[in-house]
Amino acid sequence: ERHFAVVGDDWDVEERARAALDQLGLGRIGLDRTIGEVSGGEGVLLRLAALLLARPGVLLLDEPTNNLDRSARRRLYDAVDAWSGVMVVVSHDRELLELVDQIADLRDGRVTWYGGNYSAYEEALAVEQEAAERMVRVAEADVKRQKRELVDAQTKLARRRSYAKKAQIEKRVPKVVANTRKSEAQQSAAKYRAVHAERLTGAKERLGEALEAVRDDDEIRIELPYTTVHPGRGVLLLSDLRLRYGAEVRGTLDVRGPERIALVGRNGAGKTTLLRTIAGELAPVSGEAEALVPLGFLPQRLDVLDDELSVVGNVARVAPTATVNRIRARLARFLFKGAKADQLAGTLSGGERFRAALASLLLAEPAPQLLLLDEPTNNLDLASVRRLTGALESYEGALIVASHDVPFLESIGITRWLLLDGGLYDTDPEAVRDGVLRAPEEAREPAGG
Known part of the structure; x- marks a missing residue:
């Protein structure tokens, strides 16, 4: 009951x-x-x-x-x-956002509503930004015009004063009349300057408003010539590898040249364990994981930074021969300029911490020719994902990325898809997109051979 x-x-x-x-x-x-x-x-x-x-x-x-x-x-x-x-x-999650009816964009403490899904939002945003950039150009031109007019006005007033002074010296007009004219001219000049100064101030305010409407989603721009890996060069060799929690790579897996590998699999399959084993953080149960080039590992938790050091200090730690000026110049390409580069890592926002961790990874000495990334887009906003994509586009080394974010994986030019399910198996993006994350029951040749 x-x-x-x-x-x-x-x-x-x-x-x-x-x-x-x-x-x-x-x-x-x-x-x-x-x-x-x-x-x-x-x-x-x-x-x-x-x-x-x-x-x-x-x-x-x-x-x-x-x-x-x-x-x-x-x-x-x-x-x-x-x-x-x-x-x-x-x-x-861009795929999830394709299912919504409208998007509320929260930016600088204000919410702006857009009808439709994420694709419609991107299109509307592109139109908005184009209009905003056009308004900036118009406002900049107006500021320049008002500055010129103010200079012209000041020049004209200076000429009038000079003429009046000359006339007074030559005594072409009585002193009383000259003083009256001088007083009137000063009042007129003050009003004239005030009008043009007010117009210039208004033009600058309109420029400021126009600039605020333009999104400051700057892209990371980096040049990493020392990361180049020539086609055919050995990068990584896995031999009869057994991991701590059951996954394995039977035979050998030989990664060569600037391959870009997506490592996929269900939760708990051992993707993080495999990456940590390759990076040397975990010892395998048996077998061998040998990196043949310098490597860098970016874990999910971004715990590669020392919170007590500045952004500059964190990079200096992994690039001991680089001068501070050189580090600052390279950090500017990661959008850390001036005082931002001196900020303590422990005070950085999520997106800033990601950029600082990425900078520490890519600016290390020797330059990493093999990058291991573990779920790099987790907890990143869309602007940070675009920045990561842009950074990886200019990276010329080999890449192994563990991720469930198929649009991101496709955007960085993945050349090989590997499924971790007990062993390593070749797969394709269509199967991954459909959620097929288990090896088939029938015998199948593992990727390791």
Whole structure:
């Protein structure tokens, strides 16, 4: 009888609960398992299932796809697409944002609304920015014109004063008349200067307003000539590698030249463990992971920075022979200019910390010719993702990126897709996009040969 008050009229709650679990791919999960026994991705999906079951009037999702593998993301996308109620989602996941009806852009403490999904938002933003840049050019031209007119006005007044003084000296007019004219001229000149000065001030204010409308999403521009890896040169060799938590690379995997490899797999498959083993942070159970060129590793938590050092200090730590002036010049390309470069790493915002970590990685000595990136777009805003993409476009070394962000992987020119599921297997972006993150049951030649 005590259950009647809980269930009320919701007699199909058990069937709906199972349906919600099935919808999110959790139908086979043991219902007697504790939450502490499920993976992080499963925990996110379980929480979403509970929210869907509660049928809320408004559903709030805060970065729901962070740390979800591709198959889990696909199920979440489907659930979001099928949701018929009101939903507010905070996200930097471009695929998820393609499913929304409108976008609220929060910038500098103000919200601007855009109708449509992310693609429509980008198009509207491009039109806005083009108009804003056009207004800046118009305002700059107006400021220059007002400056010229003010100079012209001052020149004319100077000529009048000179003429009046000359006339007084030559006594062409009585002194009383000359003094009266002088007083009137001074008053007229003051008004004349004030009018032009006011126009110039107004033009500068309009320029300031126009500049505020232009987004300051500067791109990272870097040149890394010493990172070049010639085609055919050996970069990495994995031999009969067994990792701590069960994954393995049977045979040998030989990475050559400036390959760009996407490392994909479900949550818990061992992607981070493999990268940390390659980087030398973890010892393998057996086998060997040998980097044949200098490498750099950017972990998920960006814990490569010393919070007690400035941005300059962090780079100087990994580039001991570089002068401070040289470090500052190179940091400016990572958008750390002037006092920003002297800021302590512990006080940086998320996006700034990412740029500082990336700078420390890429400006190290010797220059890394193999980059290992572990979920680099997690918790990055879209401007930072664009900056990372731009930085990697100018990187000429080999690259191994563990990520579930397919649009990002495609944007950086991935040349090979490797699936980690017990062993390493070649796959393709279509399979990854569809959430196929398990090796097939039938025999399949692993990537390691």
